[in-house]
Amino acid sequence: MSDAGMSDAEDILATAAGWRAAGETVALATVVETWGSSPRPAGSRLAVSASGKLAGSVSGGCIEGAVADAARQTMQSGTPQLLDFGISDERAWEVGLACGGKLKVFVEKLS
Amino acid sequence: MTPEVLAALQAARAAKRPVALLTRLSDGAQRLWPDMDLPGPLAEAARTALRDDAAQNASLEGEAWFVHPHNPPLRLIVVGAVHIAQALVPMAQTVGFAVTVVDPRRAWATADRFPGITLIHEWTDDAMAALAPDSRTAVVTLTHDPKLDDPALDVALKSEAFYVGALGSRRTHAKRLARLTEAGHGEAAMARIHAPVGLNIEAVTAPEIALSILAEVVAARRGAALATRAVPAQAAAAA
Numbered sequence: 025m026s027d028a029g030m031s032d033a034e035d036i037l038a039t040a041a042g043w044r045a046a047g048e049t050v051a052l053a054t055v056v057e058t059w060g061s062s063p064r065p066a067g068s069r070l071a072v073s074a075s076g077k078l079a080g081s082v083s084g085g086c087i088e089g090a091v092a093d094a095a096r097q098t099m100q101s102g103t104p105q106l107l108d109f110g111i112s113d114e115r116a117w118e119v120g121l122a123c124g125g126k127l128k129v130f131v132e133k134l135s
Numbered sequence: 136m137t138p139e140v141l142a143a144l145q146a147a148r149a150a151k152r153p154v155a156l157l158t159r160l161s162d163g164a165q166r167l168w169p170d171m172d173l174p175g176p177l178a179e180a181a182r183t184a185l186r187d188d189a190a191q192n193a194s195l196e197g198e199a200w201f202v203h204p205h206n207p208p209l210r211l212i213v214v215g216a217v218h219i220a221q222a223l224v225p226m227a228q229t230v231g232f233a234v235t236v237v238d239p240r241r242a243w244a245t246a247d248r249f250p251g252i253t254l255i256h257e258w259t260d261d262a263m264a265a266l267a268p269d270s271r272t273a274v275v276t277l278t279h280d281p282k283l284d285d286p287a288l289d290v291a292l293k294s295e296a297f298y299v300g301a302l303g304s305r306r307t308h309a310k311r312l313a314r315l316t317e318a319g320h321g322e323a324a325m326a327r328i329h330a331p332v333g334l335n336i337e338a339v340t341a342p343e344i345a346l347s348i349l350a351e352v353v354a355a356r357r358g359a360a361l362a363t364r365a366v367p368a369q370a371a372a373a374a
Contacts, residue, residue, distance in 0.1 A: 041141055052136065056201040057192055066190035067203050104163035130201060132163050134136050
């Protein structure tokens with residue numbers, strides 16, 4: 025498994041913390057498990073703000089939209105979510121996981 | 136993530152202290168290790184995650200936990216505040232390295248030439264000893280001057296640095312190996328030196344050479360075949 029320590033040269037957590045400190049509502053999405061040819065290793069992060077800012081990534085771009093939607097739900101509800109993307113998942117067909125991999129993404133609010 | 140966990144995580148990272156963030160996936164409850172005492176299986180997963188620099192999935196009492204290592208950045212020590220270093224330093228930062236430049240020649244190692252970079256003006260052996268390269272450190276010597284490069288290489292070869300590279304032609308490197316042999320280094324140690332430094336991409340300009348060096352450092356870090364070199368004939372002859 026690749027490490028996220030070196031691949032994430034950008035410190036997404038610091039970026040998200042900065043938004044939060046500036047008074048934004050922020051959610052953080054983290055890849056927690058991958059199978060097959062997922063482009064980003066476990067530990068990769070995407071930060072989303074209520075005003076629409078995005079930093080980082082959890083895939084090559086194919087599921088970012090769906091994850092950002094889930095992030096907005098979590099910002100409102102405060103409840104974390106565990107998202108499952110894969111070719112057996114109907115929603116993944118919709119968003120198009122073109123890479124053919126499977127992955128799980130955990131979404132949490134920065135409270 | 137609670138403000139307390141976020142602050143503790145940020146503090147550990149600011150102090151360049153390895154820390155693992157553990158998240159229970161059912162409800163988002165979080166723990167930090169080694170900051171908090173954890174049940175055996177979680178502590179073990181955290182230790183493994185930090186050691187291998189790779190996220191882990193653990194389970195405790197039927198609950199799934201995500202174990203996310205946060206190691207301090209890899210380090211790159213550049214010996215020689217030369218033109219190639221000016222190209223290499225910002226590239227290495229983009230890739231995620233914490234970069235230090237060592238050069239006792241103050242005319243070269245200036246804040247103007249290396250804005251925002253830690254510059255060390257000590258003699259290279261003292262500087263390297265103080266920096267204490269470890270298994271998460273790469274060392275590249277670029278001065279082209281044996282008085283500066285050799286003492287740095289001497290310290291680097293006695294360390295666990297995951298990459299040691301030295302600028303200079305094959306001919307220059309053969310002479311260098313002869314000197315290092317005299318200084319007591321064996322063949323195994325000297326085989327660790329990547330020289331001429333960088334992947335062979337026929338680089339010409341300073342940024343191209345920097346790119347070839349950084350590509351080789353990454354290849355070494357990731358265990359790519361490209362980073363493996365045959366010991367050159369000159370080295371065998373010199374040894």
